[in-house]
Amino acid sequence: MSLDAQIAQLRSEIAAATDSAQDEAAIEAVRVAALGKKGSVSALLSTLGVLPADERKAAGAAINGLKTEVTALIEAKAATLAEAALTARLEAERVDVTLPIAAVPTAEGRIHPISQVIDEITAIFSDMGFSIAEGPDIETDWYNFTALNFPEGHPAREMHDTFFMAPSPDGVKRVLRTHTSPVQVRTMLKTNEKPGAPYLTPAMDPPIRVVMPGRTYRHDSDQTHTPMFHQVEGLVIDKSSHIGQLRWVLEEFLKAFFEVDNVTLRFRPSFFPFTEPSMEVDVQCDRSGGEVKIGEGNDWLEILGCGMVHPNVLRNCGLDPDVYQGFAWGMGIDRIAMLKYGMNDLRAFFDADKRWLDHYGFRPLDLPTLFGGLSS
């Protein structure tokens, strides 16, 4: 058989094999059979060596032509088959994307409104240069009442208002704090320096600027009162701060907290044992639509108590009232949370009802900041 006939036969054989290859393995076999070390085309190529020199050139060109031709043929088929295989795999891997994912949004936990509001308060007051101070829930009678200028026989010192601890071996009368005000005393007295009580803020000399959130307790339980609730107080002590700054601080705080451009406050002279002068503050609001809107309307809502720290309290805390002065205020965290976020039942705060927590709670990354906005 002539070389040309051989080439023609090989060409047709390989073309037929290529054509009939059904998958990537088959085409690879065709490639090896033709172009492998021992393949038919390679074998033909190896015959060149025995040809006379004058024929070799033309024969070489013809055989290499065949090689180029079948290589292209096989590669094209291989590419087609690879693509088909991929398509088939992808089709096989098809899933039902409508299936619900495990991490549906409600499966993410929620932050309790009290924690969230404390973080909001913290964000606002940190911008004003305040620190957070805290103290123990179990307080001595002295820190909770005496130091704060409550006279003996004051109604708050009676069993029907205050939780008393059972007698202790040291004979000291203790109560569950009825307000966060003992933290003011601890801050001024620097009893928060005590080692082993790291929940208290570091000791402070005047100027003092602290806010004090925490749990408080009163012997009261009905529709609108729970025996445990939360308060936040603020304290500014220096040599010059007066009611003018107090009004500014409270107005700025309430504007920032309720995220409104304006609040109108009404200061009423009032009475507390631990401040003099004392005031209660009402905020103007609109209650017409069933929900309370701060910053508009014609109603007044009592929101906090405040005043200049009483000279006796300063004295009890080792500060000379003729040198140092300052103001303090206090409000209910639960209450302002209810006002801002529209909860209507205080008791639900402490019930841990999953439905309530999921509804009124906050996403873990809703971190209140002033730069990112208090609430999203």
Added chain:
Amino acid sequence: MKFTLDWLKEHLETNATADEIGVALTAIGLEVEEIVDPAEKLRPFVVAQIVEASDHPNSDHLHICKVDAGTGSLIDVVCGAPNARTGLKSVFAFPDTYIPGKDFTLKAGVVIRGAPSNGMLCSAAELELSNDHDGIIELPADAPIGASYVDYARLGGSVIDISITPNRGDATGVYGVARDLAAYGVGTLKPTDMSKVPSQGPSPIAALPHQFAEGEPKAIRKFAGRVFRGIKNGPSPEWLQQRLKAVGLRPINTVVDITNLVSLGWGRPLHAYDADKIVGQPVLRNAKPGESFDALDNKIYALDASMTVIADDLGPLCLGGVMGGIRSGCTDDTTNVLMECASWDPDLIAQTGRKTGIVSDARYRLERSVDPALTEPGLELATRLVLELCGGEALEPVISGEDVFPNTVVEFPLGEVRRLTGLDPAPDEIVAILTRLGFVVEGTGEVRQVKVPSWRPDVTMKADLAEEVMRMVGVDNVPKEPLVRLAHVAPRMLTVLQNRRRISRRTLAARGLDEAVTWSFISAPEAERFGGGKPELKLANPIASELTDMRPSLLPGLLAAAERNANRGFSDLKIFEVGQVFLSIAPDGQHTYASGLRFGTARHWQQGAGKVSVFDAKADIAALLDAMGHDIDKLQLVAEPASWSHPGRGGRIQLGPKLIIGWFGEVHPSLAAQYNLTGPVAAFELDLDAIPEPRKKTTRTKPLLKLADLMPVSRDFAFLVDRAVPAANLLKAAKNADKGLISDVSVFDVFEGKGVPEGKKSLGLAVTLQPTDKTLTDEEIEKISASVIAAVTKATGGVLRA
């Protein structure tokens, strides 16, 4: 305290409206609770005359009346009242008027048994003025037809309700309120005549002796009494009854109504005894322990020796300063009266009031302290009223004891106003304000001597005077001033612990747990079960029998919450609390724990119906520790469960041998059953206080990062070990086989069962080698492998699986 605008105007000359007065009262610290006009709903009713009354032809009791209501034409009205008659003046309601006593609105064009009726003649009951519904109201012949009945009968008038802070005893009477308003500039105070009334004979009783032993509590200071003889008691005049009714008091009889008038009007409580019911000479003494007292509220009180009574030969007549007794009460038939106007110790009155639980107008005023200058004048005022309204003779007053006048003089630097409030009124203005309030300001220059009036015992120091000035200028007039920033960037606001709490909350919420806030107190059995229950951590006066002990753990609250949720049909729960637990009564015995639990499984196609396990709890606590910068694998993990835990499925985490920082595990099934929870409950507790604060560093630089250039090599080993051997022991042994080259050891497989002998387990370890300076040869790798096997075998008895 309630009063009417008319009543106020009896003491205050002013043209101010009720609303203007309300604003002023709130501004000066006498907070207005509400202002209502109860007669407002009677505005549409007019005075009308029955010009002609005739019997209704179709009824045996109805009348057909032609009524002149001042409209210019006569109105046909059918009326069923027996007293409807020609010429009678009465009260008329036009159609479309709301009738409060009937709770309906009159219709127009009504026909009653064939006769048209366009309106209604009204009884007192229909107007809710009294219970009298026997007939229509009869008005005098001179009542002006067409006039508003409210105006004619002077029913109109706003009732103002204010709340009085405990320091303002001076404002517990209308007169005192008027005095404060006058000082504020709303009108002029009208003085009351309290001068002495001449006596018409000697007193039949002696001054009441004060029978108190040395050192005994003594509530009475001064007792002023006066006997009246031959008075005529009975219902008080209409104006007095109406005044009392308007503020919610029930008229009793003239004498009693007078005591209430003086109490509410001048803040000066009185008490009236029927003198004929007093047996022997009345005295002042403390009650005998257990002595019982029939009070005017129809209740019997057991008294004790701290309570002062006015007593006669038969026992207590009156619980001094708090409430009178039934036995000597004045009735319509009383003819001889002992009127008391006494001065009491406010603290002891408050104490007696709280002990007995009696809430009375007298106690309300006396515990806030009543002007001591009013004791005898108050009696003279009462005398005038008794003589005027009841006649009779006023006998010689009997007076014993002494009033207490503080006579406070405050050294007042005028600059105190500016220092404390930021207001800067001129000295003259300060002096003028104080003078208007009744203070006497003496001296010149910066520091003045300010004499406090007898009715303001609450004012004792310069801050009080600053408040008085601010009160009169108005707190809302204090200029706002920004609180100037301190001269440095704000310091760190949160302590390490505060930050840990915040991070813990957000970490756990991000892991799918909801934050709960539960009570700080739990039941005694729960406290004991969780290691608490110390006697000094119990409440002396718990609010409920299941809230008696300060909690030693957050888990009881969370378990109870899980039970509540399960009872509501939500048995898939993941909750946590970050809050205080109480390990002792000392401040440092209060720790903050971050605790949580996972209970139940939401079945899901992606996860299978896997139950929660101890490893969920371990993962939660590991995440918390990581958030606080601690790697759980570098802490000491002890397979000793917490007291609440499944004995074989719980562990604790320690920093060193003594410092326990947390526990995790599955809740003991029998404990879970107490909360009606079936199936595993994974729980953890982390003591945020116990984790030491990081050392203060001089630099925030982190250790230099060294990255190896060479590829790490991994080799797997499977060991057979006793079932009880902790995996941690194998990991530790393998890791220590070559500290230089072994960078990590992990467990890739744990298997028990087919092919593994009983009592053994197979643990697959993946050991990673990280060459540092040259690639490892096969021989070197083999050598390290051999030492890993040897180390594990030596430490745990484990053998390489074939």
